Amino acid sequence: MTKYYFTTRDLAFIGVTASVLVVTGFFTGRLGRLFVMGLPIPGTYGLTNGFFDAFMGVIVAAKIRKFGAITLLGIIENAIKIMTGKPFYAVGPAIAGFLLADFFIWLVRRGNGTDFCLWPVGGILLGSRAIFKIAVFYLLGLPLLKIIRAHPLVSVWVILLSFAIGTLGSFLASQAVLELRRAGVIE
Amino acid sequence: MSSPRGLSGLFRSRESSPVRFLSVETKMFHLASVIILSFVVRSAGCLFLLFLSTFAYSFFARSLRAHFFIVKRMIFFAAVSVALLAVVIREPAYLAGTAVRILARVFIMSSAGILFAATTSPTELIRALDTLRAPKTLIFPITVAVRFIPAIVRETGEIADSLKLKGISVGFFDFLRHPGIYYRAIFMPLVIRSISISDELAAAAEARCFGSPLKRTFLRRNKVSAGDFIFVSAMTLFLIGLIILDGKIRGVF
Amino acid sequence: MTLPAVKVENLSYRYPSSQAPALKGVNLEIGRGETVLIAGRSGCGKTTLARCLNGLIPHFHGGEISGKILVNGANPLTLPVWKTASSVGMIFQNPESQIFTLVVEDEVAFGPENLALPRTEISKRVDWAIAAVGLSRLKKKHVFELSDGQKQRLAVASALSCLPDILIFDEATSNLDKKAREDFLVLLTELKRRWGKTIILIDHRVSGLENVVDRVVLMENGSIAASGGRSILSDDRIVRKFGLRGCVFEGNPVFSPPKSAGEEIIEARSASFGYAGGFALNNVNFSIYRGESVAITGGNGSGKTTLLKLIAGLLKPGAGSIRLLERDTRKGRWNELSRVASVVLQNPDRQIFMNSVYEEVAFSRRIADPGKPSEEMVEKILFRMGISEIKNRHPHSLSQGEKQRVTVASAIAKRPDVLLLDEPTSGMDGYHLGLLIESLAKLKKDGLTIIIASHDAELLFKLCGRFFVIENGKVYETGGSLSNHMKFFCSQ
Helix, strand or coil: CCCCCCCHHHHHHHHHHHHHHHHHHHHHCCHHHHHHCCCCCCCCCCHHHHHHHHHHHHHHHHHHCCCCHHHHHHHHHHHHHHHCCCCHHHHHHHHHHHHHHHHHHHHHHHCCCCHHHHCCHHHHHHHHHHHHHHHHHHHHCCCCCHHHHHCCHHHHHHHHHHHHHHHHHHHHHHHHHHHHHHCCCCC | CCCCHHHHCCCCCCCCCCCCCCCHHHHHHHHHHHHHHHHHCCCHHHHHHHHHHHHHHHHHCCCHHHHHHHHHHHHHHHHHHHHHHHHHCCCHHHHHHHHHHHHHHHHHHHHHHHHHHHCCCHHHHHHHHHHCCCCHHHHHHHHHHHHHHHHHHHHHHHHHHHHHHCCCCCCHHHHHHCHHHHHHHHHHHHHHHHHHHHHHHHHHHHCCCCCCCCCCCCCCCCCCCHHHHHHHHHHHHHHHHHHHHHHHHHCCC | CCCCCEEEEEEEEECCCCCCCCEEEEEEEECCCCEEEEECCCCCCHHHHHHHHCCHHHHCCCCEEEEEEEECCECCCCCCHHHHHCCEEEECCCHHHHCCCCEHHHHHHHHHHHCCCCHHHHHHHHHHHHHHCCCHHHCCCEHHHCCHHHHHHHHHHHHHCCCCCEEEEECCCCCCCHHHHHHHHHHHHHHHHHHCCEEEEECCECCCHHHCCCEEEEEECCEEEEEEEHHHHHCHHHHHHCCCECCCCCCCCCCCCCCCCCCEEEEEEEEEEECCCCCEEEEEEEEEECCCEEEEECCCCCCHHHHHHHHHCCCCCCEEEEEECCEECCCCCHHHHHHHEEEECCCHHHCCCCCCHHHHHHHHHHHHCCCCCCHHHHHHHHHHCCCHHHCCCCHHHCCHHHHHHHHHHHHHCCCCCEEEEECCCCCCCHHHHHHHHHHHHHHHHCCCEEEEECCEHHHHHHHCCEEEEEECCEEEECCCCCHHHHHHCECC
């Protein structure tokens, strides 16, 4: 019998979760930039939706429990977002962030860590994504705002803020996972 | 929470759009080239031309309605960004130059994306991905994700309705005042509904032979027509022309 | 000798997340071309048994299974699900979550496409399956434009296109109104008579099935407790014992005239409302007085839920007015309106979010009267609704019937003047229906005004004294007779 790494159930949950993230992204996408300072600074665009990415990422990791699950979630979410006009240069860093988070989850599982130990996942996901995005801007020589060139510390603040929002999202999700298990919603 | 009618209209094309003669692959080409070009082109005039071409295509494709609901939000945020920039960086020349251009690029990319999503049906998309040899592990979740965007919008709306009926107002500032309540009242039901919907969906897919290891065939194939060749040729000429014009304006050529 | 369509021997099964077995030593044989109803209370194991027959258990759900199953001579426990699916088609309860594409013919083609059949063969199968369920005219139609009944027919066509010999319907008619359900039962008879399909119905609603099924199998606590011919569906004792709904309910409503001398709670004056899609309620006029129990009925999509939302102030009338205790719903604030009218929507999963039943009810109390002590009152409500014993459990770990009573408890914790219920018995078995009616009757006795939007005859006839019918966008009161409107009522 042919056995696939991800079952239909896994793929369906990843699909529905990606759908949730596309919808929340629509609501919150630009709010992140507005919250920070209203300026088009790399790394700020996905800040508020990053909270949802971190939250749903941990839920997916807890339900599916396979390496690659949240990377696949990131790929699907970004594939749909690129079809709705997400800048191409932001896709790579976003997926790389998911991949790093996936490695962290793998390490936690290898160390027999519980789902509660997944609370830093969001910080890693969003923090690394912000670093990668800013790096891409510098590496590709994409036009940067004068304010960033004049004050490089702005980028550091963006990274720290991303890390904090992501950690908050995944911390709440790790609590939610405990509750969902108690309710028998996830096994 | 306002009803995101524009969002519900994405990936729901009935294949009866005036641009139905274009294959998904051609539309993908348009999307990719507009996104890349919006970065290559630097002069304001050429960016404006690129924007005009996307706008004209949207008008022809009758997707301006879907466009409008989403783009008006972008215009609002762009306006806020420019206003804030005007306060932070008090250099009108700079503002009219770099900052506006950055926002214009984001605007063009989003417009092109909405145009693609509003004129492409999920079935067409899946057939195109299959033609491009995307694996089943990608195709199935994408099918589910695009199919369930309207369902998730509806779920979120109904969860918000049930909150209102409990006497809890649902608005941006209410969220800021009581984040704890909203976390529980919106997230928990949404996560639980997502899990139950996906389980039902997966069981239904299995019961319709989805797990078969055979290479999926299709009732219909996306056809590449003469219209595709004409569109791609015209688009290519336009893109080359735009790059040359941009180079001339900037003194590169 | 012909092989039976289904043969189950000593089948036992336990879900991975559960300690207790869901099936215990089940033995069953179903002959080819037979139509068999497997019935019983919610949670008795009937859906689990169906999922064993098409291989979803154990391949999809996991868990521990023992015993033997042969379906069309093959063993679904060892065959992959996609192979079993070619001989056993399954139609699920909710049509929305079994549709993958947007166009009718694409949806029907999904199964054959997965089987990698040549395009001409897929096309032939699609045409045949669509014709077999009577949807030929709608072949190119958008699935969102279909009615609930048509969507469920589409689900049957989608299963048929894989050419299965056996069709399993898992509570497939629970979202359908009376007319759609009757049409659906005619389709089942056709599938059996014309195409010789073996049909297995999983349901606790048995209304109308006495003329469709050949045999009835009754389950209780994971085992087969009784079986017999279709005549047992008319046995009142059996129906009550197994929590079935339908055939034997012959009650009549007790009409009561409007209590116009009392306080007017709701007043609708020339209220109209229209959706962008064209559906509208026009010129709605009525008065509802304190202490009345009112039924709102009509077919699927007639506007029952819309009317409830208009009364609660969730939707605002485009013209005319609806007043809730003198407050115009167009101008009222949420927290004020929701204190007057509490609404229980159809799906409890969207309405409950706290981490215990007690907290769920207490939260509503706190929202209504912040700062006031609520423990005693919450305990009283939990007792009145018969959910004291489960007050520490997580609401999402409860059965649908229990969840529904939790949402009602949560709604009345705000001490509203009027309680609005939208299809509260959808998918509920006879046992849980009895408990809900008992709880609502107590609230009615306490003088609470209750408005129920439903087409469940048993619920409405036992509780309501006034009946409003919605037909073609008009709302009118039936007066002292329902004879012209019986078409709207059925068992859930």
